[in-house]
Amino acid sequence: MSKNLSELSGRKGLKDNLFDRLGQLTIQNQGSPSIEELDKLADEFLIGSANTYGTATFYDFMKPENRGKKVYTCNGSVCSIAGTQDGLKDELKKYFKEEEIGHMCCLGRCHENGAFHYNGKNHSAKTPEEIASIIKEKAKAVEDHYHVKSIGQAVLTNEFPGIDAYYEIFKNTLKRTPENALEEIKKSGIRGRGGAGFPMGFKLESCKNTSGDQKFIVCNADEGDPGAYSDRYLLEKQPHAVLLGMMVAGYVVGANWGVLYIRAEYPESVEIMEQAVQELVNNHLLGDNILGSGFDFNFKVVKAQGAYICGEETALLASLEGQRPEVRVRPPYPTQEGLFNRPTVVNNVETLAAIPFIMQNGGEAYKSIGTSKSSGTKLVCLDSFFNNPGMYEVEMGTPLSVVINDLGGGFKEPVKAMHIGGPLGGLVPSTKIDDLTVDFESFSQNGFLLGHASVVCIPENYPIVKYLEHLFEFTAHESCGKCFPCRLGSTRGSEMLNKAQHEDFKIDRQLFDDLLETLEIGSLCALGGGLPLPVKNALQYFQDELKPYFT
Template sequence: MGVSTIHGAESFYEFLRPSHREKKAFVCNGSACMCAGTQEPLKKKLQEKLGDDKVGEMFCLGHCYENNAFHYDGENYAGNDINKIDQIIKGEDIVQEKFFSKSYASTSFLMDDKLSNLDQFNEQLKKFIATDKQEITKSLLDSNLTGRGGAGFPTGMKWDFCRKAPSEKKYVICNADEGDSGAFSDRYLLEDQPLKVLFGMVICGYVIGSDEGVLYIRGEYPKSIEAINGAINSLKKAGLLGENILGTKFSFDLNICIGQGAYICGEETALIASIEGRRAEVDVRPPFPVTEGLYKKPTVVNNVETLAAATGILINGADKFSAIGNKKSAGTKLVCFDSFFNNPGVYEVEMGTPMKKVLNDIGGGFKEPIKALQIGGPLGGVIPITEIEKLNLDFQEFTAAGFMLGHASIVSIPKDFPMVEYIHHLFEFSAEESCGKCFPGRLGSYRGKEMFDQAKNKTAKIPLKLLNELLVTMQKGCLCALCGAIPTPIMNILKYFGDEMKDDMVKDN
């Protein structure tokens, strides 16, 4: 391999850049922490301790339940742990509070303890690797489970397509690159329900005829990597992973690939490129991974929550899952609340539940006035509080109203947070994270960021006509949803909060 090939791949990733490697601590610069205004004070304190050039930023450490976090030497800490920075630097163990989690579902598929030890894993595995493969895919189809990673493809159909793809070698990939600010639900499953996630992968391997799975876990989640690594090792020791599992002909092994700070690696084709060691650029589909995925072999790529839900469905029964919600938005979903809620944490909620109930009864309402929520990560809609209360927790309802439920992460935007700054943050994010392959995304996100740099600095007004043309071009012309969907929240803000862009900030053309 030429040095240029290696440099091309390596220079793609934030963590591998010399400018990143020289730093010691990183402040979370996710949307939730930005809204809470915790980043600058935390950065200042870390700089005082470590030096100005030793403190960088990381996009979302999954501590949105406290809107305040930093990373030091391979570990994530709550923002308030800055008070223990001397102990942290000395390498002493810091007791960290766990975030709150609770199921509000009539049947819990994701938070129960029916698959929380090796004996239960053994018992269920014995049962399901003796079950007809088509019967398993039928269960998933009957359950109406759709992918929880954002695209919402029916999981049973995905497994069945891959099962039918002719190939000696196939792969199962767990997409654990949860980069959406506001989301820590995959983190919850990886750390608190690792066996449920791994069981979903093993059964998927059995169904499609694969002997190898990879978990792509973001490097920003060190505890998740540790938990999954521990679970894989204990399964291997117990003979529940590896060659001829439980004395059958079925062999299946798992490995972890650790992300290096690139949001786009959550997109399945970029994720596959990343595992293969290529620059993590998005690929055109078709072919879809189920026919041509990792190393061009048929591959199922599923989100962490999808795999855990598949496990829950097999154990509890497809009928119980499909009885909740409707055909296109069935079963239960994890929803995360940031620290603006009175009850921050991760909750299992039934699809179809009115959002009013989700936010006020489960989330406990807000600690301070909130004007909007960004739901579904940086690419999801920005929804005024008055609009959100008209919706139910339902993928289709959100889309029909011009928003996106996505992975159901929630970022609260306080009443006095300037929306110009929020749009600037979104453009800055897409400019930084665009894979650079398609020019509407690569150039459009930078051009948008420039416009809002100038508006913030008051050096030029925002040309509204040009901005609208730019957003439509990105929506229609981008290769993937990173730069193709970022116009959605920006258009929502212009529609609902346009008044905030005062006359001295915008011009018509």
């Protein structure tokens, strides 16, 4: 990263944001900014043309290859395994040229599949008639439906009572001191729901104790894990829980800006959050000296441009600055030097959305839910292989078998494994369902990772070796390229697995193990460092199935 570029990008603040400007040019050009436009932007922000070009050519929806694309199919893990996408693409070819069809990963329609993006909206269709209707009528909005249910204490799935009633929580928070509000969050024991499980109170306290006249709260809404759509649910169905959580966090640390970085693959989420922000403006709950409290706060909604790596907090911050989203070496941590080199707290959507409950009911009330080390509730996403696919809120510590069998209704067809927690989560064999509970400790102790708690099912007839190749391919495509182990290792792994399936070739197991070790200990972030986990799980639990491919 370049601290100088961060400062130059921050000269105009968030109102005239470099990354946002690049996105606007992408829309205007129906694909990718021109070289001339990138040069003008570089001059305006006092940075080099190589910087604007390097940034634009990184993202899926900004790079020159994106020009002329009119429709995008989902190539996420669930849709791919479900086998709906080849037929979908064949149907789309009746209406579009091959070069006009791109792909996105993932559209968050893991509960129904057949997902594609057209005319600025996401759709799901599995029959020629459904596809024809959407294309010919240019359907602007097709709302999807999935089961939403909670068992135990509901924290995130309660019905919204309206602006006036809900924001009483905020008004009462402003009557407390920031220190008192922080203490309630620390008491709750809430840990980050984006995958790492890092204590939220520690982040807030670190940022609060770092001096600076400008601080930021950033909502990481770049939920790119295939199989996960819990963040999308919150953004679209519970937007004010997210906004209120950010406002309280801002009050605690002394930040006056909240940034929502929302993935481009969720266009409806972007629109709904923008509308929710405007509601707050209309109700005089944003701006300077809110409610005469002396607290200033505003929001900036930023639409991402297609890069899984931006789910990593330092890459996300680099992206917001208009730089290539490369992972940054820590320390310094974002709470010390974050966006534009200013103290910044980055939290996941689900983490922030839990704060209103904590402020309304107290930290001890939240702490009493779940387990001693994993407090609160967790949203779990079940894919289309379940009889009741949907999004379920459960108390931490709930048996996984309850989620799978009671809430999900069991599997539609025999399933041999579940990839839980995103591409970097553990590959859980079905035989382990009864051994696990939904909390950080149970998954870790059994050699897995709870992560986002998204569930991607692998049916009996789907080869594990093919799925492993898919994981390496995904990592190779999404790597920021900054560190060698991730950039090169993921590509070599994909090549070996592909060759073992299609040629007279067997993978040297010692070489493969060395590759996994290099990825695990040599990668800068969890993309390369986390990939070995599901691969090792597969080698452990599906040894017989994988044996023909190794020496």
